[in-house]
Amino acid sequence: MAECPKCGEEHGLCSAHSKRTGGPCQSTEVLPGGTVCKAHGGHSPQAMKAAQERENRRIMTELYEADPQAAIAAYGTEAIEDPLDMLSRLAASSAHMMDALGRRVNALEEIRYENDKGGEQVRTELKLYMAAMAQTGKFLDMLIKSGFEERRIKIDEATAGMFVTAMQRVLARLELSPEQTALVGVVVPEELRALNA
Template identity: 80%
Template sequence: MTELFDADPQAAIAAYGTEAISDPLDMLSRLTAAAAHTMEAMGKRVNDIEAIRYENKQGGEQIRGEVKLYMQAMAQTGKFLDMLIKSGFEERKIKLDEQTAGMFVTAMQRVCARLELTPEQTVLVGTVVPEVLRGLEA
């Protein structure tokens, strides 16, 4: 794809398509993550250079491009994070997680009712399900 973009940027855009963004907050979250990863990668590059400045051919002092890119990535990451905070992204995510958990609990209650479990088995479900879910996280 890089070769296509270098040869014809419009063709590369056409190849990927231009679908509408259905969840702007999710897209903003992904942009924030990408900016943060870029910032981390550029930070490693900056840490590896010996000097952040150098002299150009005319004898003028220049700051290294890696430093400039790192600073831009920091600023962009901060900007995206601020936008996420102001958008209520975390509150929305928590609400969705709570709704999902509520649906899961309701589904489990209905499954247990349909299986006509004994009281002992029903109690066991309350122990086994959390253990299995914790195992999925690992």
């Protein structure tokens, strides 16, 4: 283990320091994923929750490093074949959640309330809305940095190119008169605009 920057000594399982000596705590009773012993707050609800999360991440990391497919199967999920598409769907879901929470916030008469101890609190709806806004912003930033829009435009252009080629082949096989062929240049754009309306 590395030397502690505070006391200059190596720690065992507990990363806390003795109040009496200032040296490393000597306790070896630390929960899996925990960083401190019971005497130093390792059994508080928030410390136990953080310890469990760290332990879960450690197990998943070990599983994934040993066998990525087994780790994915253990959680009953399929591999993501198109990460950009998944990121786009996450951004859309986050934006929908933000909109729904925004409607809840707008319906509130007050955004603050007094708790049972007389302190002023911000309503949970507002906190959730702010978190959803931040999350949506992160997803959108990731999409912009990933070149998602350029990729979508390329796909749209490729689809349009295939459509034009197919239309040219269909029209060539129909053996239209020159008048009918001239009408195609008017009718097709009108119909495409009608579809987008």
